[in-house]
Amino acid sequence: ELGSYDVLIVGAGQAGVQTAMSLRQGGFSGSIAIVDAENELPYERPPLSKAYLRGDAEVGEFRFRSADYWAKNSIDLISGTTVESVDVEAHEVLTGMGLRIGYSHLVWAAGGRARRLTVPGADLSGVFSLRNHADAERLRGSLAGARNAVIIGGGYIGLEAAAALVQRAVSVTVIEVQERLLARVTCAAVSDFYSDLHRASGTTVLLSSGVEQILGERGHVVGVQLSDGQILPADLVIVGVGLIPNVEPLAAAGVVCTNGVEVDGDCRTSVAHIFAVGDCANYKSPFAGGMRVRLESVPNAVEHGKAVASAILSTPNEGMTPPWFWSHQFDTRLQTVGLQAGHDEAILRGEPGQSKFSIVYLRGGRVIALDCINSIADFAQGKLLVAQGTPATAEELADTSIQLKSLATKVP
Numbered sequence: 001e002l003g004s005y006d007v008l009i010v011g012a013g014q015a016g017v018q019t020a021m022s023l024r025q026g027g028f029s030g031s032i033a034i035v036d037a038e039n040e041l042p043y044e045r046p047p048l049s050k051a052y053l054r055g056d057a058e059v060g061e062f063r064f065r066s067a068d069y070w071a072k073n074s075i076d077l078i079s080g081t082t083v084e085s086v087d088v089e090a091h092e093v094l095t096g097m098g099l100r101i102g103y104s105h106l107v108w109a110a111g112g113r114a115r116r117l118t119v120p121g122a123d124l125s126g127v128f129s130l131r132n133h134a135d136a137e138r139l140r141g142s143l144a145g146a147r148n149a150v151i152i153g154g155g156y157i158g159l160e161a162a163a164a165l166v167q168r169a170v171s172v173t174v175i176e177v178q179e180r181l182l183a184r185v186t187c188a189a190v191s192d193f194y195s196d197l198h199r200a201s202g203t204t205v206l207l208s209s210g211v212e213q214i215l216g217e218r219g220h221v222v223g224v225q226l227s228d229g230q231i232l233p234a235d236l237v238i239v240g241v242g243l244i245p246n247v248e249p250l251a252a253a254g255v256v257c258t259n260g261v262e263v264d265g266d267c268r269t270s271v272a273h274i275f276a277v278g279d280c281a282n283y284k285s286p287f288a289g290g291m292r293v294r295l296e297s298v299p300n301a302v303e304h305g306k307a308v309a310s311a312i313l314s315t316p317n318e319g320m321t322p323p324w325f326w327s328h329q330f331d332t333r334l335q336t337v338g339l340q341a342g343h344d345e346a347i348l349r350g351e352p353g354q355s356k357f358s359i360v361y362l363r364g365g366r367v368i369a370l371d372c373i374n375s376i377a378d379f380a381q382g383k384l385l386v387a388q389g390t391p392a393t394a395e396e397l398a399d400t401s402i403q404l405k406s407l408a409t410k411v412p
């Protein structure tokens, strides 16, 4: 009913918007539309768990582009409707509002949704997840008058939310089922640094703790009961236990999906003319020894958007650069580069006690990743070491009088 587009993008998040912008920057003159379930101008997600939640920024300050950009660049935004099915033979999608939209190239950029808890009480009012503007708005709206918050899940989003709530004078308990925070993504030294940081701010951090149920009265949360029986009072609960990639319409259409949509280095799926990008896409990464990874980060979404634009424009793909990521909690700035999974050595560089240090991860004597805390120079220079897979010794990496970039010049 809406006709057909040369490029139809599903999802106006980081990856979908980057695809459209890179196409236009690259001189693409065909028609482009982005269809999105949310009914608003596209915005960045990282501030939602940081400045927005603290009340220091409004969503209007972190839109990707101003309202007039889209029309000026002939990018149609079709907002407030969800793509529910894809017909790969007819080259069209069908949305929940009954719109039928055709495509020559389809770019699936649907991100993911917050994983929900299955315990009793998980759907009480006052239980929040934090994935989009609407979630963040509801959560922020509930902070006035809130005294006790329980955050279930000690990952980056949960910890950023914890920091924001403490700064709004809410008393916070973080519950983590693993024996340390951020266990999936970093080493013990960084996990310990973050539990110390949050405890020093007055937050209670409970490790190796499971949730039995969320307790409510008259439909609203009043507490959380842990597996050991302990009951924590709570006016609000934030569940930050991961993301489920939004792939169902694509999978139903026969596109190969495992943990997300499987794509190649150009983000092409198993079906011709269909690409997938960002949080919902998994691909073989040279920075993971050729294994498939599905990353949830802004730089990853940006790289994918650019790769698809190159593929459609038939211009050279810039190629994969080491993945990176950042997180801000209080005054602490973490930057990571590379993928630390599978490391066999983790070298400490600097002083955790002074809140300024890096961990350099090695596999087989070569640098594969860094976590840099308030260490911007290490991050900037470490990127090069990860890109090169530079061989280095524990002694030289631990020595802060040696700049990391000086190691990169070594011939492997």
Ligand code: FAD
Pocket: 010, 011, 012, 013, 014, 015, 016, 035, 036, 037, 038, 044, 045, 046, 047, 048, 049, 081, 082, 083, 084, 109, 110, 111, 112, 130, 131, 132, 157, 246, 249, 277, 278, 279, 280, 295, 296, 297, 298, 299, 301, 324, 325, 326, 327, 328
């Ligand atoms: P998304 O940005 O999630 O966009 C997907 C879009 O698709 C959404 O707008 C959704 O409404 C829409 N959609 C879904 N299904 C459909 C459908 N069937 N039909 C139509 N539309 C659909 N990354 C960092 O690197 N650093 C950070 O500090 C950081 N902080 C974050 C904080 C928060 C609170 C969150 C939620 C994420 C954060 N991230 C951070 C991760 C980063 O925002 C994501 O990796 C990035 O947004 C992924 O982009 P995407 O386009 O793949 O998905």
